[in-house]
Amino acid sequence: MVHSPFQARGIVLIPDDFSLPAWPETAAAADLNVMGLHAVPPAHPIDLLRAETMQSVVARCVALGLEVEYELHALYDLLPRALYDRNPDLFRMDESGERVPDWNLCPSSPEALEVIGENAVTLSRQLTPTTHRYYYWPDDGRPWCRCPQCRGLNDADQALLATNTILRALRAFDPQARAAALAYHPTLEPPTQVRPEEGCFLEFAPIERQWDRPITDRTIESHARLLDALDAVIAWFGVDEHAQVLEYWMDSSRHSGWKRPPVKIPWHPNVLAADLEFYASKGFRRVTSFGCWLDREYVDLHGQPPIAEYGAAFSGQPLTAGY
Numbered sequence: 280m281v282h283s284p285f286q287a288r289g290i291v292l293i294p295d296d297f298s299l300p301a302w303p304e305t306a307a308a309a310d311l312n313v314m315g316l317h318a319v320p321p322a323h324p325i326d327l328l329r330a331e332t333m334q335s336v337v338a339r340c341v342a343l344g345l346e347v348e349y350e351l352h353a354l355y356d357l358l359p360r361a362l363y364d365r366n367p368d369l370f371r372m373d374e375s376g377e378r379v380p381d382w383n384l385c386p387s388s389p390e391a392l393e394v395i396g397e398n399a400v401t402l403s404r405q406l407t408p409t410t411h412r413y414y415y416w417p418d419d420g421r422p423w424c425r426c427p428q429c430r431g432l433n434d435a436d437q438a439l440l441a442t443n444t445i446l447r448a449l450r451a452f453d454p455q456a457r458a459a460a461l462a463y464h465p466t467l468e469p470p471t472q473v474r475p476e477e478g479c480f481l482e483f484a485p486i487e488r489q490w491d492r493p494i495t496d497r498t499i500e501s502h503a504r505l506l507d508a509l510d511a512v513i514a515w516f517g518v519d520e521h522a523q524v525l526e527y528w529m530d531s532s533r534h535s536g537w538k539r540p541p542v543k544i545p546w547h548p549n550v551l552a553a554d555l556e557f558y559a560s561k562g563f564r565r566v567t568s569f570g571c572w573l574d575r576e577y578v579d580l581h582g583q584p585p586i587a588e589y590g591a592a593f594s595g596q597p598l599t600a601g602y
Contacts, residue, residue: 283593284559286520289313289567290529290586291350294327297336298575307343309590313410314345315567325356329405341409349406350414350459350525354441357395357402357415358384366390371424382421386440387428395441396448403449411455412521414482415445420464434465436473443476450478457521462512467505469515480521483509483563490528490545493553509561518562526554529589530569531577541572543581551592566593 288311296302306314316337318327327333328349340347362369363380369391370380384391399415423429423437432440442460449456460466460475463484487501488494497503516522527533528551531541558566573584 283310285555285564285566285593287313287346287523287565287567288590288593289315289348289565290570290589291315291317291525291567292569292573293317293319293571294330294333296571296574297332299573299578303336303339303343303345305586306340306590307345309587310593311586311590312345313348313565313567314340315348315350315414316406317350317569317571319571325402325405346409348408348410348412348414351416352419353399353402353415354383354395355418357398357445358391359394359398362394369394371422372426372429373422374425376425378426382418383423383437384441385424385426385429386432386437386444387424387426392441392444396444399445400448400452403452407453411453412457412459412480413445413449414459414461415442416459416461416463417441417466423465432473433468433471435462435468436470438466439470439473439475439479442479443473446476446478459523460516461525462508463525467508467512469508469512475516479516480523481512481516481518482523482525483512484525485509486527486533488527490534490550491547493550493557495553495557513561520564522563523565523567524558524563526566526568528554528568529573529584529586531572531584533569533571535572539572539576540580541574541577544573544584546585546588548588548592551589552595555592 290306290311316328337347360380367378369388370378371383371385373379417438423434439460442458446458457478457480459482460479461482485505489499494502531544534544535542
């Protein structure tokens, strides 16, 4: 084990990735210390992640000294869509002025906020992170409410209203609870009116970037936009020891365009090293990456992914140019 400036060095996987049964041992051997668990909608995360096989994975992670967290696009589940028939006002209004039960919620509805808070506690009792850190994100890239009460709030304001509500509910269940405010897609631009409550931390996820050039390369239009957005969200949320970067260096599903079969992840060690140096300079001490689809099919097609090399990058060790 080597010294790293990063307090948390993680990987985020989905249940199917554990078709490679040695994932917990491989992550620990690479000096990673956080195993994030994710589930992809429309599957219900609680059904996938509380399965006996996944709970066995969690137990092995804990025994190996890996912290376990659950990173989930959760609002679809926290506000059951079946409630629409009883009370459409819980749900978002679309641009045409119609209440629709498709995504997220109406954060101007006190009852909708109460429901997601209660259900976040119920979910957390079954999927309890070892770190007291909770990631109940908005629905993936989906629109927010355009009702008269919400129209003056941008998407990040609306998402933060939901996150603050979830955090308050969780604190009654877990006094040490912290909740992630995800800067990603519609919420990449910071809020303008709603302030994070104590215990809410920034999570920055630059999915629009390129991976063959460091994120600091402003000649790439998407990078310039992401860097400006990062400065803006840091100004709003701050960066402390709890703030986190969620990257995609190891995410075959992202690089594959979310279509099987999985492609070989592009491995650019100098880019990874430069990115980590940049994130450290911004004050981040927690960094993780999706590693979805690094599963049995991936290994059969491409061989072992560079998990050890990824772990070594956090300590500034020399990295191999290929794999």
